[in-house]
Amino acid sequence: MTANPTAAMLVIGDEILSGRTRDGNSHYLAGELTRHGIRLCEIRVVADDRDAIIAAVNALRAAWDHVFTCGGIGPTHDDITAEAIAAAFGVPIAIRQDAHDLLAAHYARTGLEFNEARQRMARIPDGARLIENPVSAAPGFTLGNVHVMAGVPNIFQAMVASVMPTLTGGEPLLSQSLRVDRGEGEIAAPFAALAAEFPDLQMGSYPFIRNGAYGANLVIRGTDAGRISAAMTRLAALFPQPQ
Amino acid sequence: MTANPTAAMLVIGDEILSGRTRDGNSHYLAGELTRHGIRLCEIRVVADDRDAIIAAVNALRAAWDHVFTCGGIGPTHDDITAEAIAAAFGVPIAIRQDAHDLLAAHYARTGLEFNEARQRMARIPDGARLIENPVSAAPGFTLGNVHVMAGVPNIFQAMVASVMPTLTGGEPLLSQSLRVDRGEGEIAAPFAALAAEFPDLQMGSYPFIRNGAYGANLVIRGTDAGRISAAMTRLAALFPQPQ
Structure with a gap:
C-alpha cells in the first residue's frame, strides 16, 4: 500500500439534497486529486445548517489529511459556511483588511456598490490563508487542513487550481x-x-x-x-x- | 417547521471517489424522496472498505429515520456491503432460502449457471426483508431502517420504486x-x-x-x-x- 495523502470533500447545500441541483464539484475534485496523487476517501453533502456543518467539518478534518468544502460563502443570508468553519475551529471571525481591499478594488473596477452584503464576503476566520478567486474576487480560505471554496462550479474550479499547487501530492494514482x-x-x-x-x-x-x-x-x-x-x-x- | 421523516443516502464505491464514475443515484433518490415528503438530510460516499461502511451506516442510522445505500451487493470480491451491514447491526449473515430460490429460478430461466459467485448474492443478514429486483433478480434488503440497494442505476431505481410505497411519507416538500x-x-x-x-x-x-x-x-x-x-x-x- 502507498502512503498517498488523503482527503475528503464536504458539499454544503440544501439544493443538492432537495434534488434541485446535481453536484458536479465532487466529481471534478475527485479527478483533480487523483491526478495529484491525493486519495479522496469520503464525500459528504450536508444542509445549510450550522450544527450540521460544524459536526461534519470536525469529523472530516480529524479523519483525513485535507478537507475541501464548497458552498455557502456568498453574500446572502443562507451563506453560513465561513461562520460555521470559525465555530468548528473555535476561532473568531471578522472582516479582514486584505480580503476587504481586494473586494473593494473589484467593485470599484466593475462599478457596483460595495454594500454591506458584499462586505460580508470579507469575513475570514482568524488564522486563515486566503484562496484566490480570479473569477469574482470574493476569496475562499484555508484554515488548518480545511480549504473553504465557493459552490459555483467555475469559481470552485478556479479555487481548486489556486490551492492544488500548495499541497504536497503523492505518487500519481x-x-x-x-x-x-x-x-x-x-x-x-x-x-x-x-x-x-x-x-x-x-x-x-x-x-x-x-x-x-x-x-x-x-x-x-x-x-x-x-x-x-x-x-x-x-x-x-x-x-x-x-x- | 414540519415533521417530515428524514433520510440519508450512503453511496459505497471507490469508482466515485477516484473520479472514474459520476454518482447519479443520489440525485435520483433526492428527487424521489422530496416527492414523497421525506427530507434527505445527508449524503455520504465512502470507499469499498469494511470499516468505513460500518462506521457510516451506524452513524447515519442513528441520526436519521431512513438510510438508503447503493453499491457493493454484486457477486465480485469487491462487493462487501451485505457483510458490512450485518456487522454494523451485529447480526449473522448467510445464504437465505427465499433469496436463493428466486436467484435459482432467474438463472434457470436465463440458462446461465447459478455458480458460487452468484449464490453469494443470496447472502442476507438475519432479520432483513428482501427488496425486489425486477431487473436482474438479485435482491436488496431492508434491515432496521437501512435499505440496501444495487449501484447500477436502473436496478437502483427499480429498487427505490419497490421500497418507496412501504415508507410513510410526510407532507410533500x-x-x-x-x-x-x-x-x-x-x-x-x-x-x-x-x-x-x-x-x-x-x-x-x-x-x-x-x-x-x-x-x-x-x-x-x-x-x-x-x-x-x-x-x-x-x-x-x-x-x-x-x-
Missing part, C-alpha cells in the same frame, strides 16, 4: 480498465483469484446493463505502472474479447 | 423559484428581510454565471402551498424582471 461483455457472475471467481495474486493493487468490478446485455468494467488501480500493466496482461488473457 | 439576473450582492438584503418575515419557509439563493453575467435562482421551500405563493408574490415584486 494510476488505473487501467478492461470492458468485459459478460455478467459479473462469470467474472467473479477468476477476477478474485487475480486480485489475490496482486495484493498491492486494487481491483474493482463496475457492472452495467447496455441494450439489455450485462457487462462490467474491470478496473485495476495502484501507483506502480509496471505492476498494473502486468496485471492487465493477465486480466486480458482471462477474458478474451470476441473480435 | 414544495418549492418555487425565481431567476433574478442580478448579482447576489444586490439581492442579499431584501431577500434576507423577506426570509425573516416567513420563518416557516426556507429561502435559498443559488448563484450562477451565464455568458459572463451574474444571476441567482431564488428558491422558496416549504409544505404550505399558500404560504409559498404568498412569499413568491412578494419576492417577484422585490425583483421585477425586465420584459
